[in-house]
Amino acid sequence: MNKLMQTVTENVAYVVIFLAVIVGCFLVSVVLEKGAQKKNGISEPIFNTRKLAMIGMFSAIAMILHVLDFPIFFAPGFYKMDFSELPILVGSFAFGPVAGVMMEFVKVLLKLCIKGTSTAFIGDLANFVVGCSLIIPASAVYSFKKTKKSAIIACIVGTLVMTVFGTAFNAVYLLPAFSKFYGMPLDAILAMGAEVNPLAKEGSIVSFVVACVAPMNLIKGTLVSVVTLLIYKPLSPIIKTGHKA
Template sequence: MKKMKLSRVMFLAILGAWAIVLRTFDFPILPAAPFLKIDFSDLMVLIGLLTSGPIGAVIVAGTRDLLNYIMSGGQMGLPIGVIMSFIASMAMFLPTHFILSKLKKASINVKYALMSATLVMFLVGAMSLFNYYIALPWYVAVLNFPIPDLFGYLITIIVPFNLIKGIILAVGQIIVIKTLVPMMKKRNMLYEAYSFEKKSINSPDVRLSQSHG
């Protein structure tokens, strides 16, 4: 049992290392702010979630962001960027955990819709709050960023960027789940609290609904 646990932790650490590799392939998505870039390292965090639940997501995101901080040193030596990265990952995928573990009777399409909507909403909300109250004031005070209107910058730059990023990663989330979950089931790697079962026409719930139709 201990060996299995150790192998799972090693697997999650490897996912974190792969996330660092994916982070190098970043690209801008907002012409008004080419310095804000998106990458697909968060999909490794999603895989960690699917195999090991919330702790898996935390380990993968934490490994990625710790390695990133060690290699880059952060801004002025402070880990503002990596903290923001970790919060963004948790904001996107902890709602996914709740949906997959608590809404087991919902159809797979309903789950996809809820996971996509909550990913976008929580990402935009969390990043808006963190930027407005912590990151942007710090950038202005310490790095002398020319941002005279924090709220205007938030509405015109931060919110649109995270909205687009959220939509892209929501699509990526569905692709990853559709592609990898069947394989995870066969290899008994899917986190035990999650359900992706589709209701068949012969299931008790479907027969009951048909009898009342």
């Protein structure tokens, strides 16, 4: 915990950016959830005691899956795959976009408290915002119309948004930020991608993110979506006991 506080102090700018992104994600999710409630004629608070308890449980499961990340063969070693969005997508289908963002936030917070950060919060910001780019659109689509067909559409939309957004976010912000943090020229980072993936042309950030980042997000979103579609309905009666939606 002391190490985390020291890192916070040393990297105030990244912390401020992180907090601004979190607030932005919450505001978007609140607007979408309220719109879905109005469309479906539902009037209830965004949070209640049971929902908060379930958010805590799903966040803890997500944190464990987040810690159990692993490298992928077609990208440099600093990219890791994890399936922490699986319990969060299930929970957000049950309780809405705001709960999904809350679970993403608590997951990252728990991970920071347990393991700290080795990337000045850059990697943690990436995990949060890219996770939200799957969770927010998917849960919003499903919240407006809760049918099997809309669940499939929701997962497809969420996966596509995460793939496109995550790819662009890496090119525009994350890779330059990693370059600055590690004091490593951006070309050197891109060369690392070219070493493990022949489709990533050396010196080209576009080919790097298309060859290394886009497939990772597409695979992750697809697998998380498929498993969610298989397990959500059997789990739904248990998860939503006492919940109106």
